[in-house]
Amino acid sequence: MKESALQPEALARALSPAHADLPDGAGAPARLANEKYVESLARILFYWGYPAVNTYGRTSCWEAMKGAGPGATLGLFPGAPKNHTGYLDDYMSALQRKVVTPNNDTIYGACFADLAEDSVVLQTPSQVPPGHYWTVQMADLFTTVTHQIGSASRTPGGKFLVVGPDWQGEKPPGFLGVLRSPTNLAVLMFRCFAARTPEAKAQARSVLNQLGAVPQKEDRPGPLRFDCEASARNKVFPRGLTADMLAADPDLLRHRPVNALTFWDDLQVALDANPRVSTDDAPMAAQARVLLALRAVDPAWRALVDRTTLAANAELHESAKYHQAGAAAGNGWQRQENGGAWGSDWFGRAQAAVIYIYVNDFHEAIYFIRGTDAQGELLQGRYRYTVTFPKGALPPVDRDRGGFWSLTMYDQDYFMVPDSPNGRHNIGTVNLDANELAFASDGSLVLHLSHAEPPEADARANWLPAPAGQFALLVRTYVPTPPLLDGSYRLPDVQKSVAREA
Template sequence: MYGTAPGLYLLAPASWEGEVPEGITKVYRFDTAVSAVIPRAFMDDTDADRAAIQPVINQIMMYPLAEYTGKLQTTDWSQAPTLPPFGGDGGDSETHWVDPTIFFDDLPALLTEVPAKPGEQALYDWIGSLTDPTVTAAHADLLRATAVAADKDLIDPLFQFRNIGVPAGNHWTTQHNGAQFGTDYLSRTAMAKANIFVNSPNETAYFYLDLDEAGERLDGDRTYTVTFPAGQLPPARGFWSLTLYNQHHFFAPNDLNRYSLGTKNKDLKSNPDGSLTLTVQATRPDNADANWLPAPAGEPFSLYLRAYWPEDAILDGTWTPPAAVPA
């Protein structure tokens, strides 16, 4: 839905054959029984912009077709309740969406809910053979043990950014087929595990970093600098951000409630030569903290650079992110 104009849009599964009511701007189809929509609205990191953008956010609504009136509906999202984290404890552990001990119990329903794409039916039939009751009954313990082992030895490592995608220089990795994986099932699995809901490359470029310039794991006990040379900020037509996540891929709590730096931060201080240096460490720096990205003390962490609406220099690999240099 990238680049859509304001309007009333209908989201429906591919199998839906209902009548499109008058006033609908466009119909978007999704090819599974389950889908998700994640609206984004850019704002500067200021109280004034936060207040100014609220009326815009209030116009982003989703509701069943039965409630469609042909007119724009609004709500006050500033009053929305805060929901507890699902499957985790808010940052102290990884959220586990799949229980390998019951994977083969859940698999038949999943194969029905997410139908095969063109060219995948033979693969579905092969996978589906593992759900035959005569197979599962006779080999229940083996299937369960195999699923647990695969979750630990194959899936868990994909949670580490350094194990996914392709090298992008300076120990960063990236991926070039987000949201259009095709038969690249390894990348599809990795994104589902570590970075679900990615956009297509022309919408957003993603760069992941677990290691510093020397190849050592990023750690909150150390200080790092990330310096963009003059004229070499991430080339994005929209905006860019450098975000820090703890080892469980959650924001790291800090007194500033600051989890990223980028286009939204209007008070970033450039160096005399025009370069921009961001400091990543656990303690507040002695100098001005405008360029400080707080890290979790004594814990591994990851850096994640996003460039929305990237320019060709990112898409063709001409531009690459700078290294995280330890002090």
């Protein structure tokens, strides 16, 4: 596509009618037409740019971790200086109230890379037990997955060079390949499966310690070594905030990562740092620069754009609910069928950024969500629910390539239950591998969901505690097989029991 030769400022000037003040209101229709166009454009651009503002805001970890080395930002999240990798050494804490819908199956690592400053060397593990799951998800500024490597694709151990859109050169000798990002900012998310046993978690840490990224200038011959446990111990807090304060009030971190009041200023910063974007995003980036120019020079246009943004933000968050988002996937479940591979689906991508940002490419993992029961009523902790998998009908994931599945419980704001009485936040492979669940005599697996503890022993064995109020469910299926990918496999419905908590 050939871009306009006019600069954004010139195109912005053309959005104001030449003679909007004609006598007797004759210029009003033209003014209204242009206002409607700008209003519509602002709304679409807000959805398009929402993930970019969300992602770029997370680079605040660069400054927070500068001089501190890889560690745990706020003691809860993997963080690191620019182009380095930070790690946790266990599941993300259920107490945190900042990141929505984290999984409770893997140990996380993360690297936010500025590829305009330096390319990044990404190392993959060489010593991995057969069937152990690990992945590196590489996403651009807009959260679109550009590369996904790991056990699912049988990626060998070695090194890759991660480069930006303007990089020119050859693959370094001995490297496995070059991974190019369409934007200067690249997000590398590391996930390493760990069942609920000390041995399984030790195994995950061993794999994670071979997995990471460093600036190219810090690379050296031979394998690099990382230390997820040292990273997790290095808890870094900003001035004025302490671990005791967060323990006393986890909601200190509860705020939306995108501020509608500063959205356009934040988008300007993100685009200035990422002048090149993917071919799917390039036309909208050009339109965004026009709208930014218009907003900068005319207070009336600025007021219209800002008012539209406030409405679009409120509407986005109402549509991005587990009982609204996604397409029907059978038995009351929904899924975003193009998860991670967003293309030009700007609205779906924005919804994902609200409810589960940085989802993997759907070939790597499929996410099924729901907020209602089999009768279409909102899920409530005061009721008892069951999910029954018939014999031989657990989610069909490829265990040989590390596949696993889980059903995770979230409250209505999509955080885990902080005070789970049995310590569970999900049920799935992590429990099966630890021999924690009980199958019925007919071979079925019946999961029990409720706030109150079930009185029956077999129900308690398979109990996933719910919050007292409204809740939502997410089933992750990592390394899905064809029946999951083509939709022929259907998850069982969520059935409400007659019993109700007293």
